[in-house]
Amino acid sequence: MKEDICATQLICGNNEFNVAGLNSFLQKVKFEKCGNSYAVVAIMGPQSGGKSTLMNHLFATGFQEMKIECGKSQTTKGIWIAKCVDIEPCTIAMDLEGSDSSERGEDDNTFEKRIALFALAVSDILLINMWYHDIGREHAASKPLLKTIFQVMMRLFSDPPKKTTLMFVVRDKPSKAPFVLLEKRLREDAEKMWNAVSKPQAHKNSPLTVFFNVQVVALSNYQEKEEKFKEEVAQLRQRFVNSISPGGLVGDKRSVVPASGFSLSTQEMWRVIKLNKDLDLPAHKVMVATLRCEEISTDIFKQLMENKGWLALQKAAETGPVPDFGRRVSSILYNYLSEYDKEVVYYDEGVRKTKRHMLESRALQCAQAVCNTMLGHLSSNAFEGFKAGVTSLDPEKGFAASLRACILSSMHEFRRGCADAAVQHSNWSFSSIVEKLQRDINAHALCVRSAKLSELKDKYEEQLVACLTSQADPAFGHGGEDMWVSIRRILMLETENAIARLSTIKVRFELNEKEFSAMGQDLRHFARNVVEQKARDNIVADKVLTQMKLRFASVFCYDSHSQPRIWKKTKQITAATKEARSACLKILAVMSAIDLDEKPNYVEEILFSCLMKETEDALPSSWQKVSLKDALFTSAQCQQLWDKFKEKTQKHIKKATSDVLESAQANKKFGHRIDSLLFLFVNGSSLLASYRFRIISSSRLSTNRLAQSKPKLLRAKVWYILERK
Numbered sequence: 236m237k238e239d240i241c242a243t244q245l246i247c248g249n250n251e252f253n254v255a256g257l258n259s260f261l262q263k264v265k266f267e268k269c270g271n272s273y274a275v276v277a278i279m280g281p282q283s284g285g286k287s288t289l290m291n292h293l294f295a296t297g298f299q300e301m302k303i304e305c306g307k308s309q310t311t312k313g314i315w316i317a318k319c320v321d322i323e324p325c326t327i328a329m330d331l332e333g334s335d336s337s338e339r340g341e342d343d344n345t346f347e348k349r350i351a352l353f354a355l356a357v358s359d360i361l362l363i364n365m366w367y368h369d370i371g372r373e374h375a376a377s378k379p380l381l382k383t384i385f386q387v388m389m390r391l392f393s394d395p396p397k398k399t400t401l402m403f404v405v406r407d408k409p410s411k412a413p414f415v416l417l418e419k420r421l422r423e424d425a426e427k428m429w430n431a432v433s434k435p436q437a438h439k440n441s442p443l444t445v446f447f448n449v450q451v452v453a454l455s456n457y458q459e460k461e462e463k464f465k466e467e468v469a470q471l472r473q474r475f476v477n478s479i480s481p482g483g484l485v486g487d488k489r490s491v492v493p494a495s496g497f498s499l500s501t502q503e504m505w506r507v508i509k510l511n512k513d514l515d516l517p518a519h520k521v522m523v524a525t526l527r528c529e530e531i532s533t534d535i536f537k538q539l540m541e542n543k544g545w546l547a548l549q550k551a552a553e554t555g556p557v558p559d560f561g562r563r564v565s566s567i568l569y570n571y572l573s574e575y576d577k578e579v580v581y582y583d584e585g586v587r588k589t590k591r592h593m594l595e596s597r598a599l600q601c602a603q604a605v606c607n608t609m610l611g612h613l614s615s616n617a618f619e620g621f622k623a624g625v626t627s628l629d630p631e632k633g634f635a636a637s638l639r640a641c642i643l644s645s646m647h648e649f650r651r652g653c654a655d656a657a658v659q660h661s662n663w664s665f666s667s668i669v670e671k672l673q674r675d676i677n678a679h680a681l682c683v684r685s686a687k688l689s690e691l692k693d694k695y696e697e698q699l700v701a702c703l704t705s706q707a708d709p710a711f712g713h714g715g716e717d718m719w720v721s722i723r724r725i726l727m728l729e730t731e732n733a734i735a736r737l738s739t740i741k742v743r744f745e746l747n748e749k750e751f752s753a754m755g756q757d758l759r760h761f762a763r764n765v766v767e768q769k770a771r772d773n774i775v776a777d778k779v780l781t782q783m784k785l786r787f788a789s790v791f792c793y794d795s796h797s798q799p800r801i802w803k804k805t806k807q808i809t810a811a812t813k814e815a816r817s818a819c820l821k822i823l824a825v826m827s828a829i830d831l832d833e834k835p836n837y838v839e840e841i842l843f844s845c846l847m848k849e850t851e852d853a854l855p856s857s858w859q860k861v862s863l864k865d866a867l868f869t870s871a872q873c874q875q876l877w878d879k880f881k882e883k884t885q886k887h888i889k890k891a892t893s894d895v896l897e898s899a900q901a902n903k904k905f906g907h908r909i910d911s912l913l914f915l916f917v918n919g920s921s922l923l924a925s926y927r928f929r930i931i932s933s934s935r936l937s938t939n940r941l942a943q944s945k946p947k948l949l950r951a952k953v954w955y956i957l958e959r960k
């Protein structure tokens with residue numbers, strides 16, 4: 236007996252299903268590879284009816300036979316299986332426990348019914364082994380067996396019905412018995428019995444042939460005519476060769492389950508049969524397909540996850556971008572899916588498609604996780620590349636266009652990487668990762684743009700400061716009533732120049748109107764602040780005091796023709812003082828508050844109303860209408876400055892007063908001299924020369940001109956001088 240055909244007990248006498256034994260058997264006979272190309276032949280019949288002997292001769296199966304010397308007792312318990320040797324396609328033989336077993340007793344027919352149902356569900360050909368002499372005998376074991384078979388067949392639901400080849404094997408046929416009559420008799424008996432069996436409504440009138448393909452075979456007595464028996468068995472064996480091919484014994488076989496689901500299917504059938512439930516073959520088929528496809532899918536997935544190429548890709552993706560990721564994953568993935576397809580090809584189409592989809596989704600999910608890791612690297616590379624690229628952008632050139640080109644190029648590169656990473660049929664969406672990169676890049680681009688704009692703004696501000704300083708400082712130093720007019724003109728001119736320079740940025744940075752006007756506004760504020768600060772730096776009390784003192788001196792000491800004033804009368808001093816102080820108060824008014832907006836000078840109003848009166852009032856404690864921001868001196872500081880100014884200019888007034896006094900005395904002396912002069916003039920001009928110098932000193936006539944004058948002219952001049960005096 237060969238190792239691989241060793242018979243195995245499938246179901247033990249105690250109803251247990253030998254899963255391990257079956258799996259080991261199926262593995263040994265390489266049953267899994269058979270797909271749908273296999274057949275199952277079962278034999279049923281009375282106990283000790285020579286069933287095992289027949290199977291062993293027919294298929295070289297090695298079932299245990301009863302030894303003749305032991306007498307008639309039960310040999311086969313439960314169900315045994317073996318592979319039929321040298322029969323193609325692979326055919327499994329099942330030897331069932333004898334049907335009239337006295338060992339189990341009359342009541343215990345449940346087991347017989349179970350194994351009958353099992354045999355009908357699993358096998359394609361059911362051999363009914365019967366003694367020739369039992370034919371026609373009402374109480375022979377074969378009759379109740381047949382009844383049982385027909386009854387349990389009704390518990391097998393399938394639409395269309397599963398068709399089983401029912402082969403009556405008549406043993407110990409006398410050599411002279413006519414086979415045709417024998418066959419006719421058996422068929423009639425079977426038909427009668429079939430008609431008598433109660434059937435469900437759907438099959439109430441279905442003939443036997445809908446469920447069974449009845450065959451009859453008669454064999455000689457093995458013990459008495461062994462050679463003849465062997466010859467007949469050899470002929471019978473030929474009918475099992477290519478049994479599932481068209482025209483074969485079971486050419487119309489409709490497979491229940493593929494070979495790889497055989498173990499699961501038979502286990503499940505036995506489980507259902509033990510529960511005394513009907514067998515719904517289509518549902519069973521789907522159930523087996525579901526479980527098997529699931530098992531196969533799990534196994535394939537495991538293999539995929541352990542694939543060296545896959546593991547290498549996974550590892551590579553952890554550290555950086557993987558070129559050609561999508562194509563490589565697709566190739567691995569679809570090799571395994573093809574493997575799945577091959578293994579499940581015979582299972583229910585709907586089930587295998589569903590499970591394939593699940594397997595594919597599961598594998599793609601893993602691949603996507605790896606892909607996302609890889610794209611993470613790709614994205615950060617793209618981002619870093621973008622950052623490096625934009626550092627070299629020249630803000631003096633078309634910055635916005637260059638920046639846009641950088642963004643487009645980085646995004647294009649990344650999108651190409653995503654496309655390269657996409658696995659066939661995956662329908663992966665990279666939109667979120669693409670959008671994230673776009674957001675990061677845009678945000679960085681905005682930062683870079685702002686930084687570059689800020690750099691340029693600083694540069695333009697520096698230029699503006701330089702221009703303002705060079706002009707505003709001298710203007711502040713010069714002071715004067717028109718100082719703010721000059722300052723305003725400088726401020727406006729330089730600000731507009733700076734804004735004009737800014738318009739080049741508008742083009743290069745593609746600033747919108749709002750941005751551009753905001754920048755212009757900033758620049759205006761900046762320029763104004765610079766000028767205001769300049770005012771605060773330049774206009775300090777000491778300088779203002781100096782300016783006022785100089786102004787006072789120039790107005791007080793000189794007349795409108797820039798001639799030094801000759802102080803003769805006190806009234807003259809009072810008027811000059813008022814005029815000079817007024818001029819100085821104007822300076823103070825100009826210097827006390829920033830006037831960049833051509834506002835009415837409230838400070839001047841207050842200063843004049845308080846300080847230019849006959850009796851000076853003290854200045855109010857605040858300027859009221861002048862904002863703190865614009866005030867360069869507080870009213871208190873102004874008061875202080877004014878007081879100091881008056882004190883410092885007092886010397887001019889004193890000097891003028893003393894000049895007036897001196898002039899009065901001099902005039903008195905001069906009167907006497909003029910009288911003498913006139914006397915001399917009347918009495919002759921010879922004495923005139925001796926007075927010449929005195930007259931000159933009093934009247935400021937030029938010595939030369941006087942010397943050259945004719946006496947007549949001299950006379951006229953003397954009169955003129957005298958009149959003026």
Ligand SMILES: Nc1nc2c(ncn2[C@@H]2O[C@H](COP(=O)(O)OP(=O)(O)OP(=O)(O)O)[C@@H](O)[C@H]2O)c(=O)[nH]1
Binds near residue numbers: 284308
């Ligand atoms: N008369 C007769 N006896 C046979 C024939 N074939 C086998 N036997 C004998 O019948 C007895 C039972 O043989 P098995 O082949 O063990 O019968 P079985 O039906 O498998 O027995 P169980 O499995 O116990 O039901 C043995 O002693 C065989 O020698 C036959 O063709 N004619």
